[in-house]
Amino acid sequence: MVVIGGGFAGLWAVRALRELNVEIILIDRHNHHVFQPLLYQVATAGLAAPSIAAPLRHILRAQRNVTVLLGEVTGINLVQREVSMGDRTLGYDYLLVAAGAGHSYFGHDEWQTHAPGLKTLDDALQIRRRILTAFEFAEAEPDAVKQQQWLNFVVIGAGPTGVELAGTLSEIARHTLKREFRRIDPRHARITLIEAGPRVLAAFPPSLSARAQQQLEKLGVEVRTDCAVTAVNEGWLEAADQRIEARTILWAAGVKASSLGALLGAPLDRAGRVRVQPDLSIAGHPEVFVAGDLASVTADGRPVPGVAPAAKQMGAHVARMIRARFEGQPMLPFHYRDFGSLATIGRKAAVVDMAGFRLWGTGAWLLWLTAHIWFLIGFRNRLIVFIDWAWAYFSYQRSARIVID
């Protein structure tokens, strides 16, 4: 069996197959699994990159039926049942494609240079570098107008990542950097969160969206909804016919599935995700499964969201289906169990929606903290993140304010 991608879907599938007598090859472009929900913390210098990642082969060291390979899949041959990595080919009986998603710039790929998105640790370190150096350039800039342009930050897209980035940026400007500059006042930083839709955190109930927006505004973030971006360039963007000058523009708006999905011959949705059968296999190829952000799934009549719990559940479902094949059992449709949604905004500010139970403010924030430490892989990472956060809470400091080229 070949598994492409060591994210939540791929890793959870592999782990669930530990008892099965099957030889698994797990291929990933990186040597590590990343805990994506905390990527924004690395991007905003709150955590070191190694704190939210663990080497795949270390996680799977005791699972003797798995071989981890670092590399890039360049082709999939469904007829010959082979995956190619450059000039090397690997045969498979079962294939799970869980290659995830990147950013969509809605047909404007030229915006990417000016407004990087956040999907990998590389992205996170690039964004961290941009944020930290913006304040440095402002300090070095003698011209007041240009200085303010370095202090203007725009986040495009008010989903969970956009809200987290905007809220944390505001905390950095107002608290973390306080008293550290001599020529600028970091509190003059202007953080604007732009959303094309009518409200922030559209996946939450409207009442929590309103709470989230209140909390963002209390932190000093300027929220603009119903505001579509029409141009992004070096140092400025245009949204709702207005030009905004900002040296740091971050993209948290669109998702585009991995291009590996197109190699499967199955129908794709608008975001490039593979429309799978109810059991997560693809039509005509019961031995090929797709899971995670690359899969377009409707379960129980509702689209399954592109979040970590859904990816884990899909991975586990694929493992169950493969075990069922071995045992001659019938295929079953995937059911998504929605445990609710959490999104954080900043210090003591978050929203939680769990089975009708709604929470915001400090209580929601504590729940968010606990859940995220709980789900991190590895005892050491949990402890280090806990310490970093405790330290950040009392000191208002961020522990990874390091610019590396």
Place this chain on the structure above:
Amino acid sequence: MVVIGGGFAGLWAVRALRELNVEIILIDRHNHHVFQPLLYQVATAGLAAPSIAAPLRHILRAQRNVTVLLGEVTGINLVQREVSMGDRTLGYDYLLVAAGAGHSYFGHDEWQTHAPGLKTLDDALQIRRRILTAFEFAEAEPDAVKQQQWLNFVVIGAGPTGVELAGTLSEIARHTLKREFRRIDPRHARITLIEAGPRVLAAFPPSLSARAQQQLEKLGVEVRTDCAVTAVNEGWLEAADQRIEARTILWAAGVKASSLGALLGAPLDRAGRVRVQPDLSIAGHPEVFVAGDLASVTADGRPVPGVAPAAKQMGAHVARMIRARFEGQPMLPFHYRDFGSLATIGRKAAVVDMAGFRLWGTGAWLLWLTAHIWFLIGFRNRLIVFIDWAWAYFSYQRSARIVID
């Protein structure tokens, strides 16, 4: 006053001038101060980069007479008393040049691509990437001969950094990666430490050099002394007329002072270091000081070594001389207070030489650990490094095994 470089010399000078009524501008190419003695731990995936670094402006936030500027010094005009950074110039009354040192390849700069050295966090992350991916390439390589080439590691230069790198590489191969690969046995890695001189750790007494070599060999490192490297290339090197095939070659041999030293018009030594007056100023320019690895100093008849304690002491001395100028006091020569030397080799293996008192093995290692945690800047970094090390000790694991492009 302008200070170039926020390493030990520059930072210690700036901090010692906190009470003086002088406006200080501290210029550095990076936004952070690095605790250089632990760079090899970042390079060998034992610590995350932010654990051994702290933002300069955070360290100096409360010192109101300092402005920190991120940037590169491009010129120094001793006559007009100006430092230039691109098209910007800064005047000074006093200048401290503490720009440190990089690597010397002894006239073979083309070796650098094949054998990177370790002076900055960027270097450390590059070396970490090379080490970790070498094992990955070995796992993916079907040809046995090529596979072994990926498992061959050579460290050139058996000073403290070379010894630390070689010892830790051996631990990674023998312990950290044990059981994680399916096609290779990481214990088949061959680690060779090459030294042109007659013994390892030449700055220590011969008896401790012998102890260090014993400890290295016990860890599985092949030590070759009196072995000069004559060629370094992609995948192989030549030393003492022998060709060694190795995909990972690390350089810990030569030091070359920053090129800023040449702008001062003062005589340089062979390594490009500035020969300073006894008070650390340069001849004919009592307002210009040089300190740290860039300074070639003889104190009490002996050359001062390029180590962290010497750099700190020089920085503090420059601060004292500037205060003396303000108070009309005479200039004094720099005295180096040698507190002794420590070098670590690996788990429970180190050597210590302090005022005739010599120690090796577990005791020396514990002393090394304590000293290095003690001298780290910042309470949080100390705690995190302590936890990382405690965890590494019991688990044989390394917490930062993350490859980032």
